[in-house]
């Protein structure tokens with residue numbers, strides 16, 4: 513197992529200001545190489561290369577593959593897949609911290625693709641699990657990427673976002689439009705309690721998810737995000753635990769260091 517980098521070094525790989533121009537990318541590599549050298553000095557040895565997939569890294573057994581064949585992937589997943597040379601294990605959380613080769617494309621990729629597509633990376637298993645709960649109302653739909661994929665597989669979905677035209681984001685990020693996302697917020701939920709409620713990466717430390725859950729009088733909440741992480745609030749999860757039962761959870765392909773998944777909750781009264 514690769515030892516942790518010394519305190520203060522972790523996180524430096526994340527390229528928050530990368531401009532995607534050749535000079536920016538070159539600079540990032542230079543910084544990364546300098547960091548690797550520093551880590552090697554600190555550890556008194558050459559910084560180890562990523563473990564092979566057959567090594568002890570997986571504790572002797574690899575996890576099951578979760579992704580569909582490449583030709584069936586949605587464009588977002590296919591783009592992520594190509595960033596890691598088509599290696600599914602490299603877009604599974606545990607592998608990433610040591611797969612230094614992939615850190616650069618992944619850090620650039622997340623920055624770019626979150627705004628092009630969505631915060632969570634869709635895979636077929638998740639889309640199929642969600643589709644079973646059609647009709648659906650989504651709040652905080654962003655670019656509408658998930659809604660567009662769901663709609664393509666026949667799901668009846670209405671999507672809302674407080675800023676469907678992306679007015680709140682900095683100009684650097686052009687958000688694409690994949691679906692006809694309507695302007696709306698948590699108040700939109702009350703009119704659609706005959707639908708399952710879908711929340712994908714509801715904003716962190718804001719009441720939106722909690723307010724949606726409270727307004728919602730239907731049976732099923734489909735939540736994608738991090739429990740104990742960067743989505744929603746404690747009140748939201750407390751409310752879910754009190755009023756809903758976790759029926760299922762589906763693993764998703766994830767970005768470096770994240771642990772978002774799909775959680776399917778059913779109201780305890782139903």
Ligand SMILES: C[S@@+](CC[C@H](N)C(=O)[O-])C[C@H]1O[C@@H](n2cnc3c(N)ncnc32)[C@H](O)[C@@H]1O
Pocket residue numbers: 626629630631632651652653654655672673674675696697698711712713714715720
């Ligand atoms: C982290 S982004 C996730 C967007 C999208 N679900 C995705 O996965 O790409 C959170 C989204 O919630 C929207 N949002 C924030 N507060 C909201 C509110 N009160 N009602 C509706 N949407 C809201 C933001 O505009 C943003 O698009």
